[in-house]
Amino acid sequence: MTKAVAAPDRTCVRVELGERSYDILIGPGLIADAGAQIAARLNGINAAIISDETVAELYLPILREGLAREGIESTDIVLPAGEKTKSFEHLIEAAHGVLEARLERGDAVIALGGGVIGDLAGFVASVVRRGMRFVQIPTSLLAQVDSSVGGKTGINTGHGKNLIGAFHQPALVLADTAALDTLSEREFRAGYAEVAKYGLIDRPDFFAWLEDNWPQVFTGGPARIEAIATSCRAKADVVAADERENGKRALLNLGHTFGHALEAAVGYDGRRLVHGEAVAIGLVLAHEFSARMNLASPDDARRVAAHLKAVGLPTALGDIDGDLPAPDILMHHIAQDKKVKRGKLTFVLTRGIGQSFIADDVPSSEVLGFLKEKHPQ
Amino acid sequence: MTKAVAAPDRTCVRVELGERSYDILIGPGLIADAGAQIAARLNGINAAIISDETVAELYLPILREGLAREGIESTDIVLPAGEKTKSFEHLIEAAHGVLEARLERGDAVIALGGGVIGDLAGFVASVVRRGMRFVQIPTSLLAQVDSSVGGKTGINTGHGKNLIGAFHQPALVLADTAALDTLSEREFRAGYAEVAKYGLIDRPDFFAWLEDNWPQVFTGGPARIEAIATSCRAKADVVAADERENGKRALLNLGHTFGHALEAAVGYDGRRLVHGEAVAIGLVLAHEFSARMNLASPDDARRVAAHLKAVGLPTALGDIDGDLPAPDILMHHIAQDKKVKRGKLTFVLTRGIGQSFIADDVPSSEVLGFLKEKHPQ
Incomplete structure (x- = not known):
């Protein structure tokens, strides 16, 4: 197999997973x-x-043209935009489309889009003919730094998000950083919450670098490529250590238990709250809750909130437009979250910036008490 | 983990797949x-x-009782019997049922039934929460010797059988040989075709043993356990060498390319032809076609046909009730089969009893000529 040489303004991050290893090209x-x-x-x-x-x-036209130049025949399956596309209905539609094109196991499914398309297309690739090759071309910041890396694929059901899916690693990820120029400011910011998360998990220097350099990440150029590459490297390290989330991989859920509950609380209404915004609030809450449990200093929570606020992200329950359900309803959503093990609450907590850890046995009474304090009503 | 001791009339076959290894208990x-x-x-x-x-x-009652005795809470999802259950519709129904029961990743999906239920339940286990534990309790001979072993799961679509699915190994297979006493003679015979197949793939001594001992396999007792255990061992060896069907595992498709085409030709009408019967005819055709290609002696094909006929299985196209489509339509079904690689026909052929091999480049004109000779009209 010939290896294409990376252009000088491109970075390559390798995800080491034995025979399932792959490259992420960024640029x-x-x-x-x-x-x-x-x-x-x-x-x-x-x-x-x-x-x-x-x-x-x-x-799509520019991608198909490039494929055709190399003699790769392609068919396209274009679905509606939005989270609702991660459904059984569209899974079936896309799977039939791939079969209709008479593609075989050695052929590839290419995801061209954000996290929704990547998650759905990856799941399609994993189930058609019991597993086809898969290439991710993520076009949102969120997808480039998070969902396109690590092989988690899936769809939503009435019972919750991502409850049906598979682990199916891509053969290649192509993160075109110029594509991010067409994102709305709000969508870019939302993806940035996941970038900041990697600093907060275990890279305090990266978090400090972001505090200084975030405006350049938003503008584009080398700082953006650097931030995306560091995020991918951080995720790749965790995934290489625990591909199927039996342990350490759960660290990637820092901020997500609170975040998912908030998304559920607004009925997944993206006008009120998109995933990255929910994660931003969740990151602040995870640091505040850790401080309340005397695990970390309240100064760390204030520092996280200050940075995310500077970027323009919401950082508190009160920043969400409209009424929120009562604390016990929020608590119910947290208990519904899939990171509940045998009835006990599992949370990613922290001892400070870049010092997160998995706590297996968090008393739900503490969480409820905390939510009552933080609730704006 | 404590290991339960096998009772003296039970056999244990181990499937060696590293950390995905598991036991098949038979008895x-x-x-x-x-x-x-x-x-x-x-x-x-x-x-x-x-x-x-x-x-x-x-x-179901006796299974639930045994689980309850051990403190295992169980919920049940009972679907219609028959091949039509291997559909997206029932996949969704069963997946919702598992989520409704609030089961977690470490919990188990148990398949209690024949190949249809095993394939569907295994696929459910592989996709709910991106992979739950899975236990197979196969109740048909076909499921005990074939579909419950090896981790292939899936459903059918309008494009063909098993085109959507996953590789998901069970944690345990429990083959209750007494359950086979409630099968119809026809269903038991159909499963027997797969038993004979293992002899024809690479165990000529086993095939010879079956020629002598098949009546005892049908009656029950030690010969039946022996035949099932040998079949499972044969399949386990192939699966251990090639879990995801990149090579050798295709040998298990001996007789199946012709067989699948015949099933498609009768519109999967089980009154006319069930899977094992189609495989029986397919096994004979594979030997006859190999003889026609001067690879094997016509005597071997006659020996295979004689044994399967003695057992009561169909062995020729003319044994199928009603009209069959013309040879070129049968050819079209063969080309549709998923064992077509890059437009060329891949067949499992043989050099004699127990000497099968994978042929990658079989000319379709030869196959069509052969079908014309064999066609009853």
Whole structure:
């Protein structure tokens, strides 16, 4: 297999998973160059591109052109944009589309889009013919630093988010940093919450670097590539240590137990709260709750809140538009979250910036008391 | 983990797959004993039992009782009997049932039934919460010697059988040989085709033993346990060498390329032809086609046909009730089969009894010519 050489303004992060290892290429122009990058790694394949209406309009023609140049035949499956697409209904639609194109096991499913498309397309790739090859071309910051890396795929059901899915690693991830220029400010900011999260998990120097350099990350250029590469490296390290989330991988859920409960509390209404915003509030709450449990200094929680606020992210329950359910309803959503093990609450807590850890046995009474304090009503 | 001791009339076959290794216990009374066997291996779990209406009526109460005795709480999901249950519709129904029961990743999905239930329940176990534990309690001969071993799970779509699924190994297989006494003669015979297949793949001595001992396999007792254990061992060896079917595992498809085409040709109408019957005809055709290609002696094909006929299985296209589509339509079904690689026909052929091999480049003109010769009209 020939290896395509990375252009000088590109970074390559390797995810080490034995025979399932793969590269994440990060830099501008990778959508146009995807055909060459894929052809250099996956020999003689054809492909199905799964995308959404918004992203397809911007990038599908240029991707197909690049694939065609390399002799890769492609079919496209364009789905509605939005979280509702992560459903059984669209899984079935996309799977039938791949079968209709008569693709075989050695062929590839390519995800072109944000986290929703990546999660759905990865699940399609994992179940059609019991597992096809999979290439991620994430076009949102959230997808580039989080969902496209690590092999978690899935859809939502009435019982909750991501409850149906598979672990299915991509063969290649192409993060085109220029594609982020077309994101709304709000969407970029939401993805940034996950970037900051990696600093808070175990990279205090990265968090400090972000406090100084975040404006350049938003503007684009080398600082953006650096922030995305560091985030991917952080996630890749955790995933390599615990691919199927039996232990350490749960650290990636820092801020997410509170965050998921808030998303559920607003009925997953993206006008009120998108995932990254919920994570931003969740990160602050996780630090505040850790301080309340005398595990960390309240100064750390204040520092986290100050940075996320500077960036323009919400940091408190009161920052969410409209009424929130009462604390005991929020508590119910937390208990519904899948990180509950045998009836006990599992939380990612912290001893300070970059010192997070998994706590297996958090008393729900403490969490409820904390939510009552933090609730704006 | 404590290991339950096998009773003297039980055999244990180990499937060696590293950290995914598991035991197949074979013998009478294992449904009643399932609670104890599961509790000895999977600590502190709860379970969802997926079954069909026919099997549930016979065995669900005794299984639940045994689980309850060991403190394993169980919920049951009972689906209609028959191949049509291997659908997205019932996958969704069963997955919701498991989530409704609030089971977690460490809990188990138990398949109680034949191949349809095993394939569906295994797929449910693989996708709910991105992978739960899975226990197979196969109640048909076909499921005991074939589908319950090796981790292939899946459902059918309009494009074909088993085109959507996953590789998901069980944690334990309990083959209760007494349960086979409630099978119809026709269903037992159909499963027997897969037993004979293992002899034909690479165990000529086993095939010869079957020629002498098949009546005792049908009656029950030690010969039946022996035949099932040898079949499981044969399959386990192939699966251990090639878990995800990148090579050698395709040998298990001996007789299946023709067989699947025949099933498709009768519209999967089980009144005309069930899977094992299609495999029986397919085994004979594979030997006859190998003879036509001058790879094996026609005597071997005659010997295979004679044995399967003695058992009461169909062995020729003319044995199928009603009209068959023309040879070129049968050819179309063969080309649709998923063992087609990059447009070329892949077949399992043979050089004689127990000497099968994978042929990658079989000319479709030869296959079509052969079908024209064999076609009854």
